[in-house]
Amino acid sequence: MPAERLQARLHRVLDHIGYNEAAGTLGDFTTTRRVLLLVLMAIVIGVVGSFVALALLRLIGLFTNLFFFQRWATSLVSPAGNHLGPLVVVVPVLGGLVIGLMARYGSERIRGHGIPEAIEAILINGSRVAPRVAFWKPISSAISIGSGGPFGAEGPIILTGGAFGSVTAQFFHLSSAERRTLLVAGAAAGMSATFASPVAAVLLADEPLLFEWKPRSFIPVAMASATAAVVRRYIIGLGPLFPMAPQPAFIGPVALLSCVFVGLLAGALSAALTSAVYAAEDAFHRLPIHWMWWPALGGLVIGIGGLIFPQALGVGYDTIGSLLQGTVPVRIILG
Secondary structure, eight states: OOHHHHHHHHHHHHHHTTOBTTTTBSOOOOOOTHHHHHHHHHHHHHHHHHHHHHHHHHHHHHHHHHHHHOSOOOSOOOGGGOOOGGGGGHHHHHHHHHHHHHHHHTOGGGOSOSHHHHHHHHHTSTTOOOHHHHHHHHHHHHHHHHTTOOOOSHHHHHHHHHHHHHHHHHHTTOOHHHHHHHHHHHHHHHHHHHHTOHHHHHHHHIIIIIOOOOHHHHHHHHHHHHHHHHHHHHHTOSSOSSOOOOOOSOOOHHHHHHHHHHHHHHHHHHHHHHHHHHHHHHHHHTSSSOGGGHHHHHHHHHHHHHHHOGGGSSOOHHHHHHHHHTOOOHHHHHO
């Protein structure tokens, strides 16, 4: 890459994170009245984001019921209770074939985890996300999860909600920084409505996507997340996605030390899982076949795993809930 282009890209990234070259510090914390306009738009995006989250959850439930139980229903169910027998191996393969066709002939941008694509849109594409991504991403993600893919809704809802925020900003011809703010506002709204976690959604969206803690961006994002949490009450319902029994105010020194051990172990497992994901992606890139067939090939591995251990299929929210309630047998945890 020529030095001029590299330097221009570096300046663009520094501008995104708010770096003030003259002062040598991370930007400023001033704001203008224009933030009020962004707040109003963020509130609307928060309402839309909650319905986007509802649509994604309903689509996941719909495709799970269609693929594994051959019935028309939108409730979230576990594929582990299916009666397909050995035919369960075929289901993720069929889902992978559909996703490959959608990616090739619909929008290639639906490939990937969701969060890296949102970061790429911010750093490289000026926070612009194509409208077709907002349409194809939730459908493809729902088919992937509904056909047995062991994935969560976090990445898809971040990219889908962010796409609606970006499209809104593009429609009103806002600046790159304002587009980024509304993109992150949409992502936070989707997370807040999906998991009933408005505070965590703001923190999660701000950390990997905004690259700053400034009132002119933080306030609209927080308003979008809070609005989505309120609307969620009426369209999805009260309570968290993963309810827990009441816990003691103090768990004792032994339990606290156990938390330290669990934290260290979780960090090591996260690093191992991340490395495994990148290794798998690199392995697929070396295959002598078109990338359109990769999801089907991955679906075959998922199907075989689901035949051996059905609880590994799908989004796994029921298993997570059972883990939090402490009602999961050791064999399920090991599996």
